[in-house]
Structures are given as C-alpha cells and as structure tokens.
Amino acid sequence: MESIPVEHGLILAVILFSIGLIGVLTRRNIVFVLMSLEIMLNAGGLAFIVAASRWGHAEGQIMFLIILTLAAAEVAVGLGLILQMFRRYKTVDINVLSEMKG
Amino acid sequence: MIALFYIAAIIAVIATVAVILQTNIVHGLLYLILSLLAVAVIFYVLGAPFAAVLEAIVYAGAIMVLFLFVIMMLNLGQHTRDQERSWLTPRGWIVPSLLAGVLLGQLVNVMSQIDHELIPEQVGVMEVSALLFGPYVLAVELASILLLAGLVAAYHLAKTK
Amino acid sequence: MQDLIWLLPTYPVLGFLILVLTAGRLPKNIVAIIGAGSVGLSFLTAAIIATQFLSSGEDYFIREVWTWMAVGNFSPGFNFYLDGLSLVMMLVITGVGFLIHLYATGYMADDPSYSRFFSYMNLFIAAMLMLVLGDNLVVLYLGWEGVGLCSYLLIGFWYANPDNGYAARKAFVVTRIGDTAMALGLFLLFAELGTLNIQDMLNSAEAEWKVGDGLAVVAALLLLGGAVGKSAQLPLQTWLPDAMAGPTPISALIHAATMVTAGVYLIARTHILFELAPSVQELVGWVGLITLLMAGFIALTQSDIKRILAFSTMSQIGYMFLALGVGAWSAGIFHLMTHAFFKALLFLASGTVILSLHHEQNIFKMGALRQKLPVSFFSFLVGSLALTAFPYTSGYFSKDEILIAAHGLEGPGMIFFYGGVLGAFLTGIYTFRLFFIVFFGDSNAAHLPEKEYGGWNMNGPLIALIILSLIGGFFAVPLDPVFGQSEEHHVSGLLHTFMVATPLIGIAISFLIFYTKTIPVEKLMVSSFAQTLHKFWNSGWGFDWLYDRLIVFPFLWLARINRADVIDGFYALVVEISRAANGMIVKTQTGYLRWYALSVAAGLIVLITLGVLL
DSSP states (O other): OOOOBHHHHHHHHHHHHHHHHHHHHHOOBHHHHHHHHHHHHHHHHHHHHHHHHHHTSTHHHHHHHHHHHHHHHHHHHHHHHHHHHHHHHSSOBGGGOOOSOO | OHHHHHHHHHHHHHHHHHHHHOSSHHHHHHHHHHHHHHHHHHHHHTTOHHHHHHIIIIIIIIIHHHHHHHHHHHTOOHHHHHHHHHHOOGGGGHHHHHHHHHHHHHHHHHHTTOOOBOOOOOOOHHHHHHHHHTTTHHHHHHHHHHHHHHHHHHHHHTOOO | OGGGGGHHHHHHHHHHHHHHHHTTOSOHHHHHHHHHHHHHHHHHHHHHHHHHHHHHTOSEEEEEEEEOOOBTTBOOEEEEEEEHHHHHHHHHHHHHHHHHHHHHHHHTTTOTTHHHHHHHHHHHHHHHHHHHHBSBHHHHHHHHHHHHHHHHHHHTSSTTSHHHHHHHHHHHHHHHHHHHHHHHHHHHHHHHHSOOBHHHHHHHHHHHOOTTOHHHHHHHHHHHHHHHHHTTOTTSOTHHHHGGGSOHHHHHIIIIISGGGHHHHHHHHTHHHHHTOHHHHHHHHHHHHHHHHHHHHHHHHOOBHHHHHHHHHHHHHHHHHHHHHTTOHHHHHHHHHHHHHHHHHHHHHHHHHHHHTTSOOBGGGOOOOTTTOHHHHHHHHHHHHHHTTOTTSHHHHHHHHHHHHHHTSSSTHHHHHHHHHHHHHHHHHHHHHHHHHHHSSOOOOSSOOSSOSOOHHHHHHHHHHHHHHHHGGGOOOOOHHHHOSOOOOOOOHHHHHHHHHHHHHHHHHHIIIIISOSSOHHHHTOSHHHHHHHHHHHTTTTHHHHHIIIIIHHHHHHHHHTTTOHHHHHHHHHHHHHHHHHHHHHTTOOOOHHHHHHHHHHHHHHHHHHHHHO
C-alpha cells in the first residue's frame, strides 16, 4: 500500500520548529519562552523518528530518548532559574535581565 | 493509518500555534500538552510505539506537569494576564515571523528534494532495548549523568538561601 | 704558548663579568685585585707570547678560536692574528693599561661606584684587544664599537651631573658618524673583494685594483672617515676636549694611550689599501698636518690642565696621521707607542695634581707646586721633555723619524716637514707653559696641598712610565715584516739641527714668558687683534659653533616642529580606527536576551543559506 512520503514528515517537523522559533523570539514572558523551546526540541525529536521510520531501524528512537532526557534536565534547571529570577525581580518579564550591556 | 497521520499533523500544528498566541499561561500549557499528544499519535503511525509511549508519559506527563507546578508556585494572577496582553503587540510579531518564514522556506526547499517513502513496520521495544543494552550503552550512561547533573543543578538553583 | 693568545681578552672579560654580577657587593680591595689583576695577567701572557713570537722569527701567527657566523660564503671567525703590528699594540694596551689600572685603584678609592668603574675599564681593555688582535674586519669592528661604548660609559661615569652625560653623548654621536662611514667601507670591501679577512682582502685588493682605482679610493676614504672619528682628527675632533669630563685615569687610557690611536691602527693595518689610493693617503697626511697645527694653537690658550693635554693628544695623533700620510708606517706606530708612554704619564701626573688640590683643574689656580708634589713634578718634567722631543727622550726618536720621512717625500713633503716643525715649536711653547705655570711661580691655589695624593699604587706607575718615557725610544719595534723594509731617509745636517732645535727654541720662549716673565703675557694680549685671536683659538677654531649652526640647530628645529609627531600620528590613527570599530560593535551588546536569541536565529539562517547555496 501507499506510504507516507518522507518529506511530509520532515516538513511537519520543520513547521513545528519554526513555530517554536517564533515563540522564542516574540514572547516576553520567560515561561512562554521556555515552552517554545520545548516545542522546538519536540520538533527535533519528531525529525529523528521520521528518519528512523525511513530506514526501518531503532536508532532514531534511541536518539529521541536522549533528546527527551536532555529536555527533562533542561526544563528542571530552567525552571529553577526562573524561580530565582522571580524571587529577585518579582516579575517574569524577560527584559529585566539586561544588566550585562555594553 | 495514513489519514490518521495527516489529521494528527494538522491538530499538532494548530495546537502549537495556539500555544504561542495565548495570554493565560496555564491555557498555553494545556495546548502544549495537546500538541505533544498529537505528536505521540504521529509517532505510533510512523512505527515507533515505544517513542510514542515515552512522549506521552515522560514529555506530556512529567515535564509539562513540572511546568504546571512551577507556574502554580509563581502564583501569577490577573494582572499578569493584562500585562501579557499589553506585551503582545502586532508590531512585535513582524521580525520573528519574517525570520522564521525565511528559515521555513529554506528548510522546506531542502526537504522536498528527498524522494522516499516511510516503511510502515513497527519497530518495537525489543529492538530498541537490544540496541540500548548493546552498542548504545554508553549513551544510556551519559544520559543518566546528565540527569544527575540536572538534578543537582535544579536543587541548588531553586534554593531560597 | 702562543696558542694562549685567546686568553688575552678573556681575562678582562672575566673580570668584567665578575664585577658586573657582584654589582658592588665585593669589598674594595677585592675589586682592585680583580680589576687591575685581570689586566696584569693579560700583560704577563702578552709578554710571554711576545718573547716567544720574536724568538721564533716568523712573520705572523694565526690562532683560530671559533667561527662567528657562517652565511653563504661569509664566515668570519673569532681568530687572532699576531704579527709585529698587533704585537706592539697588544703590549702597549696591556702594559700601559695595567699601569693605569693600578693607578686607578688609588685614584678612585673614594668613589662609591668603584666596582662599576673597574668593570667598564676591563670591558674596554677586552674590546681594545679584540680590535687589534682580530684577523678580520668584523672582529675589528666589534672591538671598535665596544671601545666606543666603553668610552661613552666612562665619560659619563659620574652621570649625576648632566654635563657629563652631554659630553658622553657628544663623544658617542660624533664617533658614530665615523663608525657609519667605516661600516659603509666594510660593506664596499666585502661586496667588491668577497672577504673581510684582512690579509686575504689586502692581497686580493692588490691583485684586482690598480693604483688609483676608484673603488680603492672610495673604500680608503670611508675607512679614513672612521679613523678620523675615533682619533679625533679634523673634522670630527670636537668630542675630545669635552671627553675630559670623565675621571682622569680614563682620560689617560682611552683618550691618550689607546682608543684614540685605534684610527691610526686601522690605517696602518689596511695600509695596502691606502697605498692603492695615493690621493687618499695624501689626504691622511693633510688631515694630520692641519689637525696638529690647529690643536697646537688651541692648546696655547687653554686654562684647564686636562684640556691642554687633550689638545696635545689631538696634535700628536696628527703627527701619527702625518706619518701614515707620507708612507712612514713604522714611524707612525713607533710614535704611537712612545706617545702612549709619555701622554699616559702626563695625564696620570695631572690626576695626582688635581686630587692633591682637591679637584682643582684650572692651571691659573695652581702654582709653586714643585716642592709640595715631587713625584708629579718629576713626572711632568720627563713627560713634557718627551712630548717636546727633547733629545734622547723617547719622543725625540719617534718624532724625528716622522719628520725625516716627511721631508723625503716629493710633492707636499716639504709642506709637511715645515708644518711638522712649526707644530713641534708650538708643542714646546704650550707644554712648558703648562709646566711653568703649574709648578713654578707663586701659588694661586685656594688651598695649599698638604702632601702629595696617593701611595705606592699611584706613584709606582708614574715611576714606571717615567722610565719608559726615557728609554722607550731605544726599543726596536719589529714592524719591518709588516710594512716592508722602510726606506732610509737622510736629511742634511743643517736641516736636522734646525729640526731638533726648534722645539728647544719653543721651550726657551715659554721660559721667557712664563718663568722669568721677561715678556709679560699682558703686553702680548694688549691689541684687540690678539684678544680676538685668543678667543678664536680658545673656542677650538669655532668648530663647535659651526657644527651647532650647521647640524644641531636644524635638527632641534625639525624635532620641535614635529612635536605632534607625524609618525606617531599614523599609529594613533590605527588606534582611533580600532576605537571607532569598537564603538560600533559594542552596540550589539545590548544585554537583552531576546536580542541575543534573534541574533542566534539570524546566524542560523545565514548558515543554512550558505549550506543550501554551496
């Protein structure tokens, strides 16, 4: 039977990636920025699974597993940083983090 | 199955767009969970059931819940929602959309040159675990070290004093 | 034993290194032993080598030590070349040098920089030995520069006084002009003849160039330029009187016995080159003649005891140049040797006088020192007699030879002869003017000296030099193998008597003016013409004034108008451009996280574009 062409899967991943990119660049709330980063990571994982499906072996899934681990660790650390930032500046506006200018 | 792929794809895209347009944080998170579950369905259609389950349980189930906890800790109220609305001016969307659009165009251009089909067989847990315990056992170790580092960092960074 | 010739400069170098590394921490008597002892060891070694060499009967001896550099076919080595000429020079340098070092251990005893003084003196002896013993012009130039450096260091020894620094700089800059000419000469010789080994170079010059060849003339002229700089002859003579700002032992060593004779040595060593360019050789004679007369007139008017002796040195070196100019090479070197004896004697004795009178150098503030300072008196007596070529002193034999040889030359020989005789007349007058004013008459000193300054280490060398000045004329210098058999010149008995008597007449005139005061000085100075002449001669024939106007003032004007420093402005422009670029780039460091994220995304897009396109 007909199967899904590879480029459709990859194009889906690319679309999700750019949506995440827009989110990172636009939003001023730092939690939303982190969420958009998650979207981008997820899109990357999707690309790997598509590749695994194209070749028919499991390495892509292993890569996805690693990406997942990475995302988990990153979220943990990022949220910790957000908590610190909130305690210090009493706001989640990303623009207050601009002391290192010049 | 193929139709399922495209339906799930459309749902994922719409949900993701909704995430970045939200003013309420919790609503945004919920849309993100929806997007992740749709991607999990896509994984299953592509023949990676293990990855699908992982996505649903770990990503949508644990990581997003972690997000929710922290947001609840931050206790952002109504005034945050108004603030968010004021921040999301239409003018702010132009440059990022332009950049992302250019990137999208380039990558689509590159991707559409590939001409191949996906293999519909399922690659089950057995194959994945065989590889994990075999050639990629170091990757597992590295992942666990990464998690340990993340654990220590998160504990230390979130301390009050 | 002759192989040990390499030890000669090594002893002073070791002395220099020890004194430099201990930097004044050693006690003074140890410093004296190291400083004077190293030169003493060199002298002993030199004496042993000399006896061996002379008894061996060979013409020359080469001792190779190591190759200095090997570039293409240019490979000068640190090689020592011993023949009659370098033998004489080596003995004079180490012998007179040792006596002066011994004297200096007493003279500089009160100076806080005792160790520094001896380190510089040892370095000087080492460099001078390299100059005379080297077998190629590169080693000679090394020694040449080394003595120039030490001269600078020692003239400005008491650096706290800025005048001394000025005198040192003046000496260095003026001799530098000569050194540059000499370097150009070396380049020319190497380019044309392919070697700087002196003997090889002279042989190939003789083979390739005819007499009067343009290249020979240019090369000889350039070497002459170097020689006049170092030997303080016209036109580069202005530095020598100011160099008297240094301590008296170095005036004796550097500016009387050794360094200023380096120019004479250079010309004598490369004499074949000068024989190939007779016009330049004649020029050497003219330079010598004019300088000796000029310096003689100046010395008549000076009042500082050391400056009189300095101009006397300038004049006597003029005699040596005169000898070289007429082809009497051996006579010139012989006069170099005797001059080293009696001039060092005069300078050292003047040092004793100066210290006994507590650093008084104006002769018109001295007088009647005959009883108080006996050793100095005798030294000055013998030295002055030798300087004025009193019969049977050493100076008599050497000056005699020069004037007889000058007479024998065709063409300008007669002018040289009569000029030389006139110079001898002037020498008689000014030398004994100094002698009579200082040691006779009434005392004009501010404080009378209680006793003569100095112990055995100062009087010993004086006595040794007295003996040498008297018997030095009887030494047979082994210069024939170097210069070829010297021609026998004869002059008629009448001319010979005239030549011998003229300095004596000068002494007599000086006696009348300054001792018996039969012809009072005031009467001679009455006319305004006489006063103008006195001022003119006193200022060194106006050379300092001339050089100031010609060279120094334009240079200072140039430095003044360039105060904003055009050259530096170029580098400042580079700095300004960097600063402007920095100003532009720093605007990208806004500190906003979203800005950085934007730049990351933009960079990503650029990379992918490049990846797609290429």
